[in-house]
Amino acid sequence: MPERSADALVADALSGNRRALSRLLSRVEDGGQPACDVLAQLYRHTGSAHWIGITGAPGTGKSSLVAALARAYRAQGERVAILAVDPSSPYTGGAILGDRIRMADLSGDPGIFIRSMATRGALGGLADTTRDLARVFDACGFGIVLIETVGAGQNEVAVAQVAHTVVVVEAPGLGDDVQAIKAGILETADILVVNKSDLPGAANTVRALRTTIDTGHPALKTSWRHHGQLLTAEETPAPAHAPDEPAWVPMIVQTVATAHEGIDALTGHIHAHQSFLKNSQSHGTIERARIHTELLDKLRDRLLDRLLNALPASALDDAIDRVANREADPMTAVTTLIEQSSRTAAPPRPESVL
Ligand SMILES: Nc1nc2c(ncn2[C@@H]2O[C@H](COP(=O)(O)OP(=O)(O)OP(=O)(O)O)[C@@H](O)[C@H]2O)c(=O)[nH]1
Ligand SMILES: [Mg+2]
Structure with missing residues (x-):
């Protein structure tokens, strides 16, 4: 066809x-x-959906929470898209969100669209692809886009940061210390969920999280941390929020996803964060910072692609050899590669000359 x-x-x-x-x-x-x-x-059709990232250690109940949230948003009349990003295990067929049964009762609903995303290679591009897929849903009228990703490392954190509101899921009994702290994802959280609050130890997990937040969560210093960190330290001249503006401090919500407990409180907090973003004096600044980063990332990718394509086939390998053999230092090798690429670059086609 x-x-x-x-x-x-x-x-x-x-x-x-x-x-x-x-x-x-x-x-x-x-x-x-x-x-x-x-x-x-x-x-041009995008910009109205709210993107919610659900991230956390394996098995904390992210998929269960996504299913519960989807149901809650459907009850509010929203159309809901679910994007499951699994960097390690490629999904097959209907094995969506790692649990067919849990999602089965959602899949017949025309107001819900579930999509799992295989990573197909480089993790680096995962955040980009996630953002683009979320934009498709956004354009097609899904007011809520739920993005599930396992919060296992930096690349997954980058995926979560694509979302407007990042929900980090914890569960009791995962170890003495809070898992997300180790993974470095706690500081990206706008909302912290202690799921499986029906299990023993939930109160301890809540306490551990609260202590972590109270003793120097970045949000207490800057409200724009996970959005703002799209800028490098050098590029960031000053906090993006107005000095007299209250910072967003992540809240802690307890849930039992499998029993649909605490879900209304969670959607309430998500809504509060959405309003915070919208009404914040720094809204435009945050948005511009996100676009700034995306454009720089895309420029970097495109320019690198163009340069590599313009190089003779063996040029990069030769450069690696020279650096490995101490015949050239890395910066000189790079300068040579750039010179080589501009020498061998095909002349622009006549129709592309403005
Ligand atoms: N007791 C209890 N069990 C839960 C709760 N939420 C989820 N579970 C169970 O925990 C297990 C893992 O749930 P999932 O929703 O698949 O967790 P996940 O975080 O999506 O897992 P991965 O995608 O594999 O990382 C399942 O057996 C769920 O039934 C809860 O609130 N309480
Ligand atoms: Mg899951």
């Missing part, structure tokens, strides 16, 4: 066709120029 044109596919997906939406998501996930074409058309 011939590839549908970007125009037709986008129009069908925007009008609510689920098959078209599914194909659009695949096209975006596959990347390259076809993805760029559809994203360029979709972008």
Whole structure:
């Protein structure tokens, strides 16, 4: 079957066709120029959805929480998209969110769309792809986008940070100290959930989290930390929030996802964070900081791609050899590579000369 044109596919997906939406998501996930074409058309339709990242150590109950949240948002009349990002184990078929049964009663609902995302290679691009897929849902009228990702390391933290509101899930009994602290994801949290609060030890987990927050959570110093850290320290001239503006301090919510307990409190806190972001004096600054980072990342990627493509096949290997053999230092090798690429770069095609 011939590839549908970007125009037709986008129009069908925007009008609510689920098959078209599914194909659009695949096209975006596959990347390259076809993805760029559809994203360029979709972008102006984005900006109304709230993206909620659900992250935390394996087995804390993220999928259960996502299912419970999806149900709660459906009851509020929202259309809900669920994006499951699993960096380690590729999902197959219906094994969505690692638990078919839990999600089964959601999958017949036309107001819910569930998509799992295999990583296909480099983790570095995962956050980018997640952002692009969330944009597809956003454009297609899903007011809530739930992004589940295992908070296991820096790359997964980057995925969580794509979201507007980051919910970090903890559970009792995962060890003496709070797991997320080790993984470095606690400081990205806007809301902390102690799930499995029906189990012994929940109160201890809450206490440990509260102590951590009270003793110097970055949010107590800057309200824009997880958004603001998109800027490097040198690039950040001053806190993005107005000095007299209250900072957002992460709240702790206890839930029993499997029994739907605490879920309304959680959606309430998510809503409060959404309002905080919207009403914050620094809203525009935060948004610009996010765009700034995304543009720099994309520029870096594109320029690197262009440079590598313009190099003779063995140039990079030769440079590695020279550096390894102490014939050239790394910076000199890079300078040589840049010179080589501009020498061998194909002259611009006439039609692309402005
Ligand atoms: N007792 C209790 N068990 C729960 C609760 N929430 C989830 N579980 C159970 O914990 C197990 C893991 O739940 P999941 O929702 O798959 O956890 P997850 O964090 O998505 O797991 P991964 O995606 O594998 O990291 C399942 O057996 C759930 O039934 C809860 O609130 N209380
Ligand atoms: Mg899961």
